[in-house]
Amino acid sequence: xxxxxxxxxxxxxxxxxxxxxxxxxxxxxxxxxxxxxxxxxxxxxxxxxxxxxxxxxxxxxxxxxxxxxxxxxxxxxxxxxxxxxxxxxxxxxxxxxxxxxxxxxxxxxxxxxxxxxxxxxxxxxxxxxxxxxxxxxxxxxxxxxxxxxxxxxxxxxxxxxxxxxxxxxxxxxxxxxxxxxxxxxxxxxxxxxxxxxxxxxxxxxxxxxxxxxxxxxxxxxxxxxxxxxxxxxxxxxxxxxxxxxxxxxxxxxxxxxxxxxxxxxxxxxxxxxxxxxxxxxxxxxxxxxxxxxxxxxxxxxxxxxxxxxxxxxxxxxxxxxxxxxxxxxxxxxxxxxxxxxxxx
Amino acid sequence: xxxxxxxxxxxxxxxxxxxxxxxxxxxxxxxxxxxxxxxxxxxxxxxxxxxxxxxxxxxxxxxxxxxxxxxxxxxxxxxxxxxxxxxxxxxxxxxxxxxxxxxxxxxxxxxxxxxxxxxxxxxxxxxxxxxxxxxxxxxxxxxxxxxxxxxxxxxxxxxxxxxxxxxxxxxxxxxxxxxxxxxxxxxxxxxxxxxxxxxxxxxxxxxxxxxxxxxxxxxxxxxxxxxxxxxxxxxxxxxxxxxxxxxxxxxxxxxxxxxxxxxxxxxxxxxxxxxxxxxxxxxxxxxxxxxxxxxxxxxxxxxxxxxxxxxxxxxxxxxxxxxxxxxxxxxxxxxxxxxxxxxx
DNA sequence: GCGATGGGGGAAAGCGCTTTCCAGTACGGT
DNA sequence: ACCGTACTGGAAAGCGCTTTCCCCCATCGC
Numbered sequence: 001x002x003x004x005x006x007x008x009x010x011x012x013x014x015x016x017x018x019x020x021x022x023x024x025x026x027x028x029x030x031x032x033x034x035x036x037x038x039x040x041x042x043x044x045x046x047x048x049x050x051x052x053x054x055x056x057x058x059x060x061x062x063x064x065x066x067x068x069x070x071x072x073x074x075x076x077x078x079x080x081x082x083x084x085x086x087x088x089x090x091x092x093x094x095x096x097x098x099x100x101x102x103x104x105x106x107x108x109x110x111x112x113x114x115x116x117x118x119x120x121x122x123x124x125x126x127x128x129x130x131x132x133x134x135x136x137x138x139x140x141x142x143x144x145x146x147x148x149x150x151x152x153x154x155x156x157x158x159x160x161x162x163x164x165x166x167x168x169x170x171x172x173x174x175x176x177x178x179x180x181x182x183x184x185x186x187x188x189x190x191x192x193x194x195x196x197x198x199x200x201x202x203x204x205x206x207x208x209x210x211x212x213x214x215x216x217x218x219x220x221x222x223x224x225x226x227x228x229x230x231x232x233x234x235x236x237x238x239x240x241x242x243x244x245x246x247x248x249x250x251x252x253x254x255x256x257x258x259x260x261x262x263x264x265x266x267x268x269x270x271x272x273x274x275x276x277x278x279x280x281x282x283x284x285x286x287x288x289x290x291x292x293x294x295x296x297x298x299x300x301x302x303x304x305x306x307x308x309x310x311x312x313x314x315x316x317x318x319x320x321x322x323x324x325x326x327x328x329x330x331x332x333x334x335x336x337x338x339x340x341x342x343x344x
Numbered sequence: 345x346x347x348x349x350x351x352x353x354x355x356x357x358x359x360x361x362x363x364x365x366x367x368x369x370x371x372x373x374x375x376x377x378x379x380x381x382x383x384x385x386x387x388x389x390x391x392x393x394x395x396x397x398x399x400x401x402x403x404x405x406x407x408x409x410x411x412x413x414x415x416x417x418x419x420x421x422x423x424x425x426x427x428x429x430x431x432x433x434x435x436x437x438x439x440x441x442x443x444x445x446x447x448x449x450x451x452x453x454x455x456x457x458x459x460x461x462x463x464x465x466x467x468x469x470x471x472x473x474x475x476x477x478x479x480x481x482x483x484x485x486x487x488x489x490x491x492x493x494x495x496x497x498x499x500x501x502x503x504x505x506x507x508x509x510x511x512x513x514x515x516x517x518x519x520x521x522x523x524x525x526x527x528x529x530x531x532x533x534x535x536x537x538x539x540x541x542x543x544x545x546x547x548x549x550x551x552x553x554x555x556x557x558x559x560x561x562x563x564x565x566x567x568x569x570x571x572x573x574x575x576x577x578x579x580x581x582x583x584x585x586x587x588x589x590x591x592x593x594x595x596x597x598x599x600x601x602x603x604x605x606x607x608x609x610x611x612x613x614x615x616x617x618x619x620x621x622x623x624x625x626x627x628x629x630x631x632x633x634x635x636x637x638x639x640x641x642x643x644x645x646x647x648x649x650x651x652x653x654x655x656x657x658x659x660x661x662x663x664x665x666x667x668x669x670x671x672x673x674x675x676x677x678x679x680x681x682x683x684x685x686x687x688x
Numbered sequence: 689g690c691g692a693t694g695g696g697g698g699a700a701a702g703c704g705c706t707t708t709c710c711a712g713t714a715c716g717g718t
Numbered sequence: 719a720c721c722g723t724a725c726t727g728g729a730a731a732g733c734g735c736t737t738t739c740c741c742c743c744a745t746c747g748c
Contacts (some may be wrong), residue, residue: 005495006495008703008704008705009704009705010704010705017730018727018728019727019728020704020705020706020728020729021706021708021727021728021729021730022709022726022727024705024706024729025696025706025707025726026704030723031706031707032707032724032726033725033726035726035727038726038727038745040544050491052459052463053463053704054404054463054465054703054704054705055463055464055465056400056401056403056404056409056465056703056704056705056735057404057703057704057705058704058705058706059400059401059733059734060398060401060404060504060703060704060705060706060732060733060734060735061704061706061707062705062706062707062733063706063733065400066460067443069446074429075419075425075428075432076421076422076425076426076428076429076430076431076634077425078420080633081419081420081421081422081425081428081695082420082427084419084420084444085418085420085446087418088444088445089446089448091360092448095736097443097460097464098427098443098444098445099411099441099442099443100414100432100443101432101441101697102429102433102442103745104433104436113441114717115396116399116410116441119395119396119397119398119399119401120441121398121399121400132664133352144681146395149348151350169528185642187370193691221696224387231560231634231635231638251436256670261552261635264635264638265638267638267640268638271640277615286400289635290420290575291422291575291605291608291633291635291636293633294608294609294611294612294639295612295638295639295640296615296639296640307420310562315476316747321543324631336354340569352733352734352735353734353735353736354734354735361707362697362698362735363697363698363739364698364699364700364736365697365698365700365736365738366696366697366736367736368736369696369697369736369737372736375736375737376695376737377695377696378695378696379696382696382697397734397735398733398734398735400733400734400735401703401733401734401736402734402735402736403703403735404702404703404705404734404736405703405733405734405735405736405737406735406736406737407703407704407736412708435740440701484714484739512729595707595714607713673718
């Protein structure tokens with residue numbers, strides 16, 4: 001067995017008694033008409049030999065592949081894995097393979113992967129790593145992307161509006177603002193925001209949106225505490241907030257964590273501190289991560305259609321190229337649950 | 345810009361005033377020694393032209409790629425995405441790219457992807473889709489895999505012991521058994537298992553392990569209810585269980601859901617039915633999904649080192665091929681939390 | 689001083705496919 | 719009966735790279 005090198009197209013052609021050209025045409029179908037009789041012979045030969053085209057050879061000859069690259073910050077984060085799921089589904093429909101690149105948020109890796117995808121002649125690239133305000137890095141990525149585009153590649157980004165490519169923009173600002181308004185409507189008056197690092201764009205946008213909504217509705221500015229954009233970051237931030245609140249008489253009645261993971265961390269911190277979320281303090285998140293829909297108390301959040309976002313990004317990147325940059329907006333929907341009961 | 349086709353190796357060679365062969369050797373380093381002076385010239389030329397090797401051409405010439413395929417049932421499921429994360433990390437260390445294939449549990453897709461990976465001449469394939477008892481499909485996959493291996497490919501599976509490849513076997517049986525023992529130790533006496541479809545191997549193994557442990561410790565057989573292997577399946581199964589329990593005087597005091605997602609569904613069902621998990625009824629899961637570590641009450645479960653499993657699978661598949669099939673066992677660790685308090 | 693040795697460069701043969709270009713055949717029109 | 723037109727098969731030229739094989743020249747040993 002081990003010695004039998006895989007059958008090539010010439011093997012098939014020989015077996016079928018036709019030329020290489022005819023074999024290729026018969027198998028690819030569309031190209032040009034081949035007499036049905038010969039076609040069948042070729043198909044039979046291919047079948048008999050267990051022929052499998054060499055995708056690399058095809059890529060060379062055709063100059064294009066069936067591969068799309070997907071860059072995410074961390075595939076084990078449900079936010080990204082849900083997006084990846086939607087994108088993978090869509091890719092499957094188009095007969096495309098997805099190259100998964102886990103950047104871990106490291107700029108060098110991001111650039112390395114971009115280069116690799118370019119070498120592979122990926123048909124398209126979707127960037128879903130979170131955008132940072134790191135101008136130097138962003139511009140390097142932008143350069144890489146531009147030369148990729150010049151080489152005939154296609155690219156799109158998710159929520160990274162600074163990149164010179166088509167983008168699915170997530171209305172972080174609007175969603176957070178709407179959430180603020182709803183919370184005020186429920187009777188809350190003193191808010192704090194648990195944010196990620198301030199150079200993380202998503203975090204900044206959500207913070208700003210919330211602050212704007214809150215300000216417009218109450219005339220006051222929400223406090224805020226920054227930490228990591230993660231479960232533990234949320235826990236730490238919340239712990240600090242609770243400690244501060246003790247001295248300071250004017251404790252907040254409502255906390256907005258800029259993502260669900262942080263919110264869950266905040267929930268844990270409250271539990272530990274003996275603060276009952278809901279009656280004592282309201283907590284809200286953002287994203288509506290599916291796995292987290294069952295935490296108790298149910299977490300008020302802004303639902304993002306993550307799988308659709310993945311699908312949309314692929315559609316965008318596969319669609320007709322257009323001269324100007326396209327932006328496709330996606331809005332979140334506030335989902336109220338028990339963690340923010342109407343304030344009596 | 346758009347007209348400038350990407351620089352090729354011959355462009356670099358010409359620019360550097362050397363032959364193709366020398367250019368190739370200078371860039372790949374290892375192959376054979378090139379005079380440092382020429383080497384530098386080539387590097388400079390490559391740099392100047394923004395040369396990017398064409399990975400497809402390299403793959404053709406070398407006969408091997410830098411790509412590994414990963415088949416998962418559903419990347420948006422935290423179980424798989426955590427494994428994928430570990431594997432992607434490891435892949436990055438080896439300079440490999442990961443081809444993500446989302447099978448959705450559909451046998452045809454699985455086969456389609458396997459074929460695609462073969463066409464791509466993927467260096468290795470890791471299968472992490474859950475194994476089913478569907479013999480026909482399993483044997484077809486096995487055939488595909490075998491011919492892939494014959495062609496020089498490498499493959500490994502995660503927890504699919506029926507495939508003729510190296511396998512990371514997860515000790516589902518042992519973990520569930522240990523859990524059963526611990527629960528009995530806490531004072532529980534009447535158990536029920538919430539299982540997935542019985543032809544799903546993971547589910548069956550966990551069920552069997554738990555039943556064995558329970559039987560050995562108490563002499564009685566746990567009841568069980570089957571439904572989907574998902575959050576909603578868990579909720580439904582639990583609801584049914586609670587309804588049955590009402591008629592039947594002898595209600596269970598402890599429920600084992602074969603994965604965390606189902607357990608969370610069960611938690612939701614209990615909440616809805618007014619049953620307080622912990623005091624009224626114990627609930628345990630399996631996997632210890634990170635995102636779920638903060639549900640309340642804290643869910644007793646069997647922790648699986650999912651990221652390590654992904655890493656391990658890649659190591660296995662990249663390691664020296666050996667004649668006999670290798671199995672690498674991974675064991676879970678029981679983690680007791682508030683959902684299963686000691687029974688007073 | 690001369691042949692043997694070996695280090696390093698270049699020509700060219702692929703790798704497996706697609707696609708252009710050419711040639712042969714059969715058909716239609718006049 | 720003759721020429722132009724369609725149609726279809728085959729030869730061969732790449733696609734961009736790696737690698738074998740060959741050759742040249744410098745060094746070494748005797």
